[in-house]
Amino acid sequence: MDDSWTIEALLNSALSKRDDFRVVGYCSDVSVAAEMIKRLMPDIVIIDLCMAYLDGAALLNAIRDLGQVCKIIVSDHSARNALLTTKLVEAGAAACLAKSDLVNDAAAFFDRVNDAAARLGSQDRHYLGTFGGKAYKSFTPGAAGTAGFPRPVDEQRRLRRISGKRLANSVAERQFDLITRHVAKVTAYPTCLLTFIDEDTQWIKSSVGFGIKSTPRDQAICNYTISQGGAFVVVDMAADTRFAANPLVTHGPVIRSYAGHPVLGADGVIVGALCVIDNRVRTVSSHVLDQLAGMAAIVGELIDQRPLLAA
Template identity: 55%
Template sequence: MARDITDRPHTWRVVIVDDSRTIQAMLDNAFSKRKDFKVIGFSGEATTAVELIRRLQPDIVTIDLNMPYIDGAALLRMIADMKTVCKIVVSDAPLKNLALAASLIQSGAALCLGKSDLAANPDRFFAQVNAAVEDVRRNRMLYLGANSDFGDRTVAAQVPPNSGGKDFPIPIDEKDRLQFVLRNSLANGERERQFDLVTRHVTRVTGFPVSLLTFMDRDTQWIKSASGLDPGSTPREEAFCNYTIAQGGAFVVANAASDRRFAHFSSVAGPPSIRCYAGYPVTTRDGINVGALCVIDNRVRKVSKQVLDQLAGMADIVAEMIDRRPPADA
C-alpha cells in the first residue's frame, strides 16, 4: 500500500550510495543515531544504485560525487525523473566550485554537502538535510498533480537520404566522424565495462529486452556493448543506427517489417526479428554524432517519451565518458 505522501512519515527512509564501505558505515552510523532517519539500503556504484532506488523508493538518497565508471553527477541524471526523492550529494570535500554545484542542483540535487561537514558539525549537517527533504516533500503533490499522465507519445523521425551512392543516409560530417571513432578506438567489438553498465541500465529502465551501443566505421556497424543480445558486428548497410547518427535527435521505427527501408534487413526478416527500434545519437562536445544508443524489441510497440528521455540522458553520459578519455593514439 502506498504511503500518504502528504503526511510526514515517522522516519525518513535513506539509501546511501558511496563506493567506500568506510563512508557507507560512517553515514549509516550518523543517520542511525537520529530518530527521524532509517537507512534501508546501500550501493557502491551508480547502475546498481538506480535499480535499488527505483525498487525501494526512499525519501532520501545520499550520493558520492566521485565513483568509478559512472560518477555521482551522472547518477543524478539517471534518476532525474524521480522528482519525489530528495537527492543529496555528499562529496569528499565541501564544494567550492560554484559552477559545479549549480550544475548538480540543475541535475536534481536538493543539497550539496561535504563529508567533513558531518564530522565538523553533525547538528548543522542534519538540519540542512531535514530542510532539504521537507522542501522536496512540499513539492511532491505539486509534481504528482502536474505529471500524473505523461501519455504515450511516439516520435517517428524521417531522414531524407544523403547517401552518396549508398542505400542509407550519410552524415554531413562523416569524415570527421570516422576520424573520431578510429582515433578513439571505438569501431571494434572490444567490450568496455563502463559501456556495459550503461546498456544494462537502459534495458532496466526502459522495459525493452535489448539495448545496444553502436559505432560505425566505413563499412561495418560495431556493437560495442549489448544487453539482451550477443555483441558483434553487422554490415553497415543493414544498420538502423545509420539513420540515428544522421540526425540530431531520437529516431524511432514502430514496425520495421512494414517499413520499406528496413523490411529486407536480415535482422528483421530473420533472427532477432526486430520490429521496434528507438535510438539516440551519442554526440561529442564538438557536435559530432559518433555513435548511437538504442533499444530494440521483436514486437511492434509504441515508444513513450519517458523511454526517449532515458535514451537521451544515457547517450549524453556515454558522450561524456568518451570525451573524458584520452585518444587511443595519444
C-alpha cells in the same frame, strides 16, 4: 465537460483503419510534449485544444517557432468561433478542425489534415498528436533511404574521431556494459545496444539481449540515428520500406521496433548510438526517450575523457 478521452478513442479507431499513420509514443504535459515534438520533428502535429492534462493553446505557443511542422488544432469551440480560429492561426495553427468532423467523416478529416501539410511542402506524412495528455507520432514509410543508407554531414570528421578514440571494435568495456544494462532495465526493453559505425561496419560495443558483435554497415539501423542528430523511432520495421528487407528484421534476431539516440562529443561530433529494440511492435514513451538521451549524454562524456590517439 472535457471529452479528450473520447476523442482519443475515436482518433485511435480512425488511425487503425489507415495505413499512413501509426502510434508510437506518448507524454503527459505541455513541456514534455513540446520537447518530444522538437526532438522528433514530425511533419504533422494534431492538438486537441481542451484536454484534462494539457493546454492545447499553450502547446501551440510552445512550438510556434517550428515553421516546418504542420500544426492542426481540433476543437468544436474554434470551429464555431471565427475570432478564436483567427487567434489560433496567428499562433501558428495551419488548420482548425472540428471534433465532430472526425466523428462524422474521418476520411475527410484526414484529407484536410494532409491538405494543410501539403501547403507547407511536407512530402512524407509523420504525425504527432496530443490527446488526453498523450502525444503520438507516426509515419508513412517512404522510398527515401531504400537505396544505400544515410550518412552524417560530418562523416569524415566522425570517422577520424572513432578511429582516434579506438571505438571501432566489439571489445567489452565495463563502463559501457553498466549503461546498456541500466537502460534495458529502466525502459523494460529486452535489448539495448551501444553501437559505433565506421566506414563499412557497425560495431556493437555493448549489448543486453543481443548475441551479434558486428554487422555490415548497410544493415545498421543506427545509421539513421547518427545521421539525423536526434531521437530516431520506428514502431514497426516490417511496415517500413527502409527496413522491411533488412536481414535483422526478416531473420534472426528479428528486430521489430527500435528507438535510438545519438552519442555526441562535447564538440557536437556524433560518434555512436544508444538504442533499445524489441521483437514486437510497441509504442515509445517519453520516459524511454528521456532515458536514452540522458544515458547517451553520459556515454559521450566518457568518450570525451578518452585520449585521442593518432590514426
